[in-house]
Amino acid sequence: MKTSQCAAILFLSSAACLGRSVCTAQAPAPPAAQTPAPSAAGPRSATELVQLANGNSPDLRTAIEATFSQKDLEAGTAWSGHLHDFFFAIRATSRPMLIIDDLAGPAMQSFPSNDLWYAAVQIDRLGAVHSFRYQIDGKDFGGILDVPAFTELSYAMPGVKQGTLSPKLTITSKIYDGMTADYWIYVPDGYDAKVPAALMVFQDGAGYIHREHDSQPLNVIDNLISLKRIPYMICVFVDPGKIAGPPGNLTYEFVKAYSDKWHRSMDDSMRSTLYDTVSARYDHFLREELLPEVEAKYKLRKDAYSRGITGLSSGGICAFNAAWQMPDLFSRVITWIGSFTSIQWKETPGVPDGGQDFPDKILREPHRNIRVWLQDGSGDMEWDRYGSWPLANVRMANALKLQDYDFRFSFGKGSHNPAHGEAQFPEEMTWLWRDYDASKTEQTYQIEPYEKTTPPFRIAIINRDAD
Numbered sequence: 001m002k003t004s005q006c007a008a009i010l011f012l013s014s015a016a017c018l019g020r021s022v023c024t025a026q027a028p029a030p031p032a033a034q035t036p037a038p039s040a041a042g043p044r045s046a047t048e049l050v051q052l053a054n055g056n057s058p059d060l061r062t063a064i065e066a067t068f069s070q071k072d073l074e075a076g077t078a079w080s081g082h083l084h085d086f087f088f089a090i091r092a093t094s095r096p097m098l099i100i101d102d103l104a105g106p107a108m109q110s111f112p113s114n115d116l117w118y119a120a121v122q123i124d125r126l127g128a129v130h131s132f133r134y135q136i137d138g139k140d141f142g143g144i145l146d147v148p149a150f151t152e153l154s155y156a157m158p159g160v161k162q163g164t165l166s167p168k169l170t171i172t173s174k175i176y177d178g179m180t181a182d183y184w185i186y187v188p189d190g191y192d193a194k195v196p197a198a199l200m201v202f203q204d205g206a207g208y209i210h211r212e213h214d215s216q217p218l219n220v221i222d223n224l225i226s227l228k229r230i231p232y233m234i235c236v237f238v239d240p241g242k243i244a245g246p247p248g249n250l251t252y253e254f255v256k257a258y259s260d261k262w263h264r265s266m267d268d269s270m271r272s273t274l275y276d277t278v279s280a281r282y283d284h285f286l287r288e289e290l291l292p293e294v295e296a297k298y299k300l301r302k303d304a305y306s307r308g309i310t311g312l313s314s315g316g317i318c319a320f321n322a323a324w325q326m327p328d329l330f331s332r333v334i335t336w337i338g339s340f341t342s343i344q345w346k347e348t349p350g351v352p353d354g355g356q357d358f359p360d361k362i363l364r365e366p367h368r369n370i371r372v373w374l375q376d377g378s379g380d381m382e383w384d385r386y387g388s389w390p391l392a393n394v395r396m397a398n399a400l401k402l403q404d405y406d407f408r409f410s411f412g413k414g415s416h417n418p419a420h421g422e423a424q425f426p427e428e429m430t431w432l433w434r435d436y437d438a439s440k441t442e443q444t445y446q447i448e449p450y451e452k453t454t455p456p457f458r459i460a461i462i463n464r465d466a467d
Contacts, residue, residue, distance in 0.1 A: 043067040046080035049087040053120040061111050064089050064118060076134050076142015081149060086121040088132065090142065096134040126151040127427055129412060129420040145379045146419035153223050153426035154216035160226045163188035165209055171293060173241065175285045177251035179270065181241035184209055185294055186218060187234055188225050196299045198233035198306040201286065203275065203315030205237025220425050230433040234298050238290060240271035275311070275318035276344035278353055280325040282318060287329055303441040308332035308432060312418050314339045317355045320372065327368040332432045334373045336421030337380055340396050341387035356387055362399035371445045372400060372407040373428045375421045377414030389416065398456045406445035409457065
């Protein structure tokens with residue numbers, strides 16, 4: 001296709017939410033996050049690497065090679081960060097120039113007679129994502145669009161007790177004809193069986209629960225509950241289900257046909273069937289099958305005012321769809337890089353129905369009493385047969401705005417990656433649960449005055465070859 005036949009779309013944020021704190025002045029200040037303990041050997045933390053570099057330690061080279069893979073060093077994608085401390089390393093035969101957020105970084109240092117280069121950097125803006133790349137001999141090389149800089153609220157903090165994560169549990173569905181789904185229940189410290197708890201449900205649950213793999217949400221939940229910025233809540237992390245047949249099973253036959261048509265695995269096709277379909281079926285699975293199993297173990301609040309739901313990518317549209325279809329079940333929503341596109345498009349009596357229609361549904365259907373945080377990035381350029389992720393999210397944000405929904409749209413430069421959403425998770429949760437009052441069972445959500453007076457998000461169309 002000739003370049004004159006295509007255009008790229010550049011998204012210009014109205015600066016509605018990026019970089020703004022949503023914590024109230026009355027909220028307790030968080031204690032300092034713990035600095036990782038020094039490692040005697042093996043991989044080092046960003047803080048340790050920075051300290052070794054600043055002290056000109058003879059152990060630095062060994063520490064770099066023990067921390068980063070050769071593949072990442074050679075590809076120019078090796079980095080580590082903790083709070084403000086960031087460390088970058090690369091193998092190159094000539095001096096690389098480090099570029100951070102499109103600005104020149106500090107000069108790279110190297111070891112004598114060695115092609116290993118490094119830089120220790122202090123990054124000021126936390127709770128955000130940053131990008132980096134290199135220039136070698138005048139050409140761009142390596143780098144990553146999605147480098148999260150976590151605030152201290154994303155790390156385990158002194159004096160804050162961790163909750164208890166259940167072992168993996170499994171449910172067999174009747175609504176999805178024998179599908180099995182794994183899930184975990186997280187009970188923060190301080191559970192009182194006499195007091196019903198608020199609820200948060202996470203799609204693609206296994207991706208949120210491993211603290212040792214730098215997944216931060218459990219820390220955020222512990223910290224914010226301790227600081228009383230969110231109510232005490234029990235969290236349910238549910239994975240997409242799996243289905244193995246037998247042939248003749250209606251759900252299996254549908255998923256198998258989708259898998260064959262689009263050359264996707266059965267597990268991926270089952271996930272898409274659950275998450276991308278614009279109907280109430282998955283929501284009935286939550287209401288009638290999954291949540292009753294949780295409620296058999298723990299006392300939960302029944303009001304939608306006290307229930308939130310979140311997910312990323314297809315899990316993002318799934319979270320929004322759940323609140324849209326059943327606002328009496330969930331009223332608080334966070335979506336990261338939501339797939340508001342035509343992945344599970346269908347026609348119901350001649351009327352198009354798919355994720356791509358949600359902006360129009362918001363504009364034309366009755367107003368739901370829901371509060372929504374959307375996140376996406378201009379680098380999420382998944383232009384394919386389903387549509388464009390960034391354009392879909394911009395349309396969602398503007399539709400919510402025009403209908404006076406209580407929403408936030410965090411739009412950056414990142415790719416189809418959870419880093420931006422995760423870096424902002426403390427801010428997202430604080431905003432989502434702001435003004436929560438445990439004595440209430442309902443609240444009419446209203447668009448914030450700031451958002452009400454801010455222009456819609458704008459789009460500039462440029463030739464795809466123009467940078």
